[in-house]
Amino acid sequence: MxxxxxxxxxxxxxxxxxxxxxxxxxxxxxxxxxxxxxxxxxxxxxxxxxxxxxxxxxxTEEEKSKRSKIEDALKNNKSTLETWQKLAIDKYGLVxxxxxxxxxxxxxxxxxxxxxxxxxxxxxxxxxxxxxxxxxxxxxxxxxxxxxxxxxxxxxxxxxxxxxxxxxxxxxxxxxxxxxxxxxxxxxxxxxxxxxxxxxxxxxxxxxxxCMEPTMEKTSYRLNYMYPILQKEDKELYEFMDRATVGTMFALPWYLTWFGHSLNQYRDVVRLYDYFLASAPLMPLYVAASLVINRRQEVFEIGCDMASIHCLLSQIPDNLDFELILERASKLYKKYPPNKIERDVKNRVQKEMEQRRRDELRLRRRLDKNKPVWMKMHHYLPDWLLLHYKSKYGLLFATATLLVGLYAYYLRATESGFSLFKTGSWHT
CATH class of the missing domain: 1.10.8.1310 (Helicase, Ruva Protein; domain 3)
Structure with missing residues (x-):
């Protein structure tokens, strides 16, 4: 979490x-x-x-033409929500x-x-x-x-x-x-x-x-939507990034800020906001996947290394064609809507949790091998016996308790005439 x-x-x-x-x-x-x-x-x-x-x-002339369409729609009292959404999503947004x-x-x-x-x-x-x-x-x-x-x-x-x-x-x-x-x-x-x-x-x-819940658990879960999209759309890129264990952290600021924190050009920021305001809530994840696909060649060239790929993707260059990226994102959403990839997301998250547990167990075993014997005893003896096993006083108490127990056993054995040293061929 x-x-x-x-x-x-x-x-x-x-x-x-x-x-x-x-x-x-x-x-x-x-x-x-x-x-x-x-x-x-x-x-x-x-x-x-x-x-x-x-x-x-x-x-540009194209942008002026788009402006005219928007101005006409504003004058038309028959314009609907669908009108504004289409204008905001289509090329150049709201200009x-x-x-x-x-x-x-x-x-x-x-x-x-x-x-x-x-x-x-x-x-x-x-x-x-x-x-x-x-x-x-x-x-x-x-x-x-x-x-x-x-x-x-x-x-x-x-x-x-x-x-x-x-x-x-x-x-x-x-x-x-x-x-x-x-x-x-x-x-x-x-x-x-x-x-x-x-x-x-x-x-x-x-x-x-x-994103505004007490923890970022759901946000972390949502970021995993990128990988099923990549897997279905660009399997080679998906396998490369999966093998490098890149994860999703590079896209966290993209999702939390609608790319506002990660872009240097104001013009790009407001263009993306046009698009997101007119789209489904999870659309930023599809734009993230589209952006990664757009930079696939850079990813391959930098090598299959987690830190290198993370660093590359975290920095968004100023010269990207966002109209192309947004057009692809719309197509990805139609091909792989959230409800169709939800099972893939759950499977991915489950696999990551299982892998994390295996890694933690392997690390715990490795650390146990390097512990002194007296520190390993806490796995086999009750806590009341060891008390604070890291303390020398706790260890002394445990030793004293063991000796007292052996002494009491010796006295009882002596009174009953029984001894471990009087059995079989070991009699002396």
Missing amino acids: MESHISSEVTSVDEENSSLMFNDDSSNFDKTSDLAVDSNGYDENEDTRSELKFDDVLE NDDLRRKVWPLLLCVDPDPSEKAPLLSELSQHSEYNQVVLDVNRSLKRFPPGIPYKQRVALQDQLTVLILRVIMKYPHLRYYQGYHDVAITFLLVVGETVAFRIMERLSTDHLRE
Whole structure:
């Protein structure tokens, strides 16, 4: 069983230095915020989100055509959920953030209530998860727009922390996990604080629900879906990775963050979010399998070594064709839906558990061979006799008990005239 709150963060030196400026504790954070207000004239009611922009990317002719389709669908009051899903899944997704801001809520059927006011950060600082959330938010600077001014970064960090804590306070049975903030910041950047809360609320009780359980047992189980998919689609690649015992840990941050933590290009992240919001909850696993297949040649070239393959797959290059990867993922889902590979997943997990037990038994036997004789005695003598067999006093007590028993036996044998030394040819 894997522990909850697994961290896959890799923090750069710059990020670590920057994080010292923010939210190390509630008192320091308040002082920093006050300083920002005094020196920059920052109004806490100012909407800084409108200025949070990533570098603009010119749209191709195909993307402009796709934009027109989306805009037409938004004007058409006969557009349905299926309309939005098809547009989000098809090539180029929703094209740009101005369209995502309108369509993402429609994909999840959320109806934001602007009258519900978000709590202040100071009101949430006593929550048990507050310190961990703040720590993770401080380490997510690479997800912020490049060159973002100081006051806007502070404001965005505040909003992100409040957004996360609002969800887990509203649903106490849900547990925050490290990586959740990577999902939350994507929605915060695109749709703003009010709509982002409704979206995260919906996803946390649906798509991400298993990831927010007290342990990561179900999440670990889900990751095994990749291998039956690989086995059926690319047997050579499957056998190579299985022989190298690569496992599934390389894909854990992919699944927990919808690839948000593992991708360097913002454009790729939001494109994948278009796709996932319009797809079944387990679709990230099919995208993971598709991505591995996409890099099959690199896997073969690096050699059949667990550490090397894990390292290779953990780092996703910036030049991948995600449209091709998503198209293959859709085909894989149709060919091998979850209900058809569930038995294969259970068999794989069972085999891994049995192998783990054999490995543990083999290790225990190897360790036993190297133990002194007196340490092995605890397998054959009762605990009350040995007491603390690692203690010399426990051993002395055990020896004394044995000697007293032998002496008592000798006295009784003497009184009855019986002796082990008076039998048969051994009489002396």
